[in-house]
Amino acid sequence: MKKLHIHISIFLLALGSLSSSCTKWLDLKPQDGLVEQDFWQTKEHVRSAVNGLYISLTSGNLVSSLFMHGEIRTNMVELSAFTTQVLDEYRFANLMSANTLTNWGEYYRIINLCNNVIDNAPKAKEMDPTFSQEDLDAYIGEALTIRAWMNFYLARIWGDVPLKLTFTQSDDDNLMIPKSTQAQVFEAVVADLTRAGGMVKETFGGSVAMDKGKITKNTVNALLADVYLWQNDYEKALAACDVIIQSGKFQLVPGAASTWLNTLFAEGNSVEGIFELQYDRQQLNPFHVLFRQNPTYLVGNNVYESLYMIDESNPENFDVRGDRGSLDASSGQIYKYQGINRELRKTLEESYTHWMVYRYADVLLMKAEALNELSRGQEALDLIYEIRERANALSFNDLNPSPSDPESITTFLLEERAREFAYEGKRWFDVLRFARRDNYARLDFITNMVTEYAPVDRQQSMLGKYRDPNSHYLPIYFTELQMNKALIQNPFYTN
Template sequence: MNILSKKLAIPALAFALLSLGSCSKWLDLKPQEGVVAEDYWQTKEQVRAAVNGLYISLITSPLTQELFMHGEIRTDMVEVSTFAPQPYTEYRFADMLPTNSFSNWGTFYRIINYCNNVIDNAPGVKELDPTFTQADLDAYIGEALAIRAWMYLNLARIWGDVPIKLTYTASDEDLAAIAKSPQRNVLDAVVADLVRAEPMVRETFGNTAADKGKITRYTVNALLADTYLWQDEFQKATDVCDKIIDAEIFELVSGDASTWLSELFGQGNSIEGIFELQYDRQQLNPFYALFRQNAIYTAGQNVYEVLFQFDAADPENFDVRGDRGALSTATNMIYKYHGLNRTQTKSLEESYTHWMVYRYADVLLMKAEALNGLNRGQEALDLIYMIRERGNAMQGTDLNPGADDQQGITTFIVEERAREFAYEGKRWFDVLRNAGRNNYERIDLITSMIVGFAPPDRQQSMLAKYRDVNSHYLPIYYIEMQRSGGVLEQNPFYGN
């Protein structure tokens, strides 16, 4: 069991701060009656509790379920089972409407508001508590900035254009409808927060669980690399990846079949982990029910045979990320989140596998994507093959592009990311990001994926919808539209 939960234990008052936010008004940000800000922000201990509360909000909210859904449900990696309620199938088969509850962005904005609370109110505590150092204040604000940036990055890649709210909503008087900002401006705001946070946050907290479960400088750089890729800022992405690589404190875990899954996921907080949401026995993850007990999601029908492949002549030669790594071929069950190792699974009471936000393999493949964007194809290929060698990728999955074949390398990267990060909530975003470059020069990455999983009777309808690039982003939930009083404009694909 990891120890971070003990370090994140927070007093009842801090939990009360996290509960501020069930409102019937715009963005669902208004606090409930209870703790009043001026009664709370008095000591450095209260600031620490509020920041620790940010991490609690990441694992007690529906965040990870939503990140999985938004990253996987529109892809060839999963199937949606007969246990799934209608909103899942609507999302899966491009029948999404503004009335679908999965178009509700409330989880992300509530966490943003918790971050804004810290960013706005923590500085005043330094004037009241002489023991509160500037370095500690900066570190706490840096953590809040980075978490806020991560939430806005998610909003930008799920909804596209979204409102930007950078101040705390504490009362009805603070509630005012805000128009959407273009996606490019949202990404600029993400970068601004991260650039500000980078020199403020700690490089280490002094113990492994906290270094993997809280925001460090390396987390900030990974977030920056990700965001820069969405902006096509390839040199900047390369540079921040190099900051992580050059630190020489992260490594790929061994590709040994007996240890790969158990080190990375069964136990967690491995030498490869950069930022992992820390579930434990006191706060179980939600994935046992989603993937195993009346499973809503199962592995895609052709994932193993097409994506991972196998060696029919030698059953001992296999991609360690495939069978009983990402999925179980015997049951088509998503295995990664409840496998203790290749032969043992966790019970419901042991369902505390962490949610991976970033790990070192991601940094290497993000750098490969950036290098390919800079026409440094051989360097990109060297990194891809490093990941493939660790995973023991099958020869049949080697696309073998030439160093000057930029489009071929792009396809290779997207496919290798699917193998490496299967069911880690990244697939849709990887496809969308690479498809959308140069005015959707690679729209085929999306359409070929749709052809791969759409039922025959839905295929043409889904393809027609996905050829409209506005369909790649979700509608604004109808209740938010009503609350905004006409200030919000609906995504044009879904009408007004």
């Protein structure tokens, strides 16, 4: 896998250049002229390498990729006139292995940076007597968590994928790595997170930006809860959510129309945020270009009217997540990352709204999902209604499910997740997770969604493909197959 080839000297050069545009709290550069044999000598070297991990999450194409993979196959978006053929093929289930969007290189590049820290940071502990074991463990825990997060995405996007758990230093390393099953990857993710949970910090000493923008124990537990839901291990998912809830460190941002968007997104690092990728004036996000300048993605047809709904009798009664919350109903643009408030938008120079990885609302709804699967319907509904009350969700879309009807609660919960996390890169993964449970007992979640957005002339073809679970995962990019002879193409794309 050539995408995994990162020689350490190249890594240090890249890290040095990335540090020139680092965020406020990623402020340590490696010294000029360092080469492989001179690195991993001090705790500062390790700190620099770990800071480089966070820079890698915001400086490349990762966030654009997370958005695309989470939204493009859903009814939440439409492709604009500025779209490309490769996006069109992805959206309308016409993917082939030559489509560049199937390239997983960005994820493995970050994994290899993590592996570099995990494998080599202990060397600095041997050389630097001021480097404590506690600090070393914390750095390795951060790298383990980011590696787990990337592997979690790989397994949900491609299904069965190679597990690369050691650093690739040169082209001489063995890169003929076969795929592990999705279940095995999930197990490896849990193993990394379980190990990291005992290593990472609870807080970075009162710095809000660091507590929200770096890996903490709460980040680890939020990610664990998510993985456990994919493994159908609801007791463990519930326990992970409860650790976060019982910490007392988080609460929902008030849902007032004048403050919800501004506090949670425009400003960021609110009391609701658990892990947010940090952008600032030195490192802008990609959303101004994606959603406004020459928008690639627009709001899906009827999302506002059918998902959030309208109270025509009372214009002052509206869901704060709807118009001028997540979307702009008048222009059809995605608004969540543009707005300063309901009236003002950010300029290009102000486009540094953070990317939400996990926030407290997600924890509450993951807990509701686990409770519902454990036949504790009323407790699940209490959490769903807590989210709805905060947002002033309209009564028109209240499905009013019975506490004893888990299937109806599931439908209600999936719709509420769509309203709450619109355009946060979660929709496809939510629908797939709910659909695949109990041997795809709710495949209709996927097929009904496809019916909503598929053009009439493509609908039957797309439905035929999506009825095959193998189609829910992407093909392996053709160059990976050429370079790694241990790989085999994903089943749906072999004919």
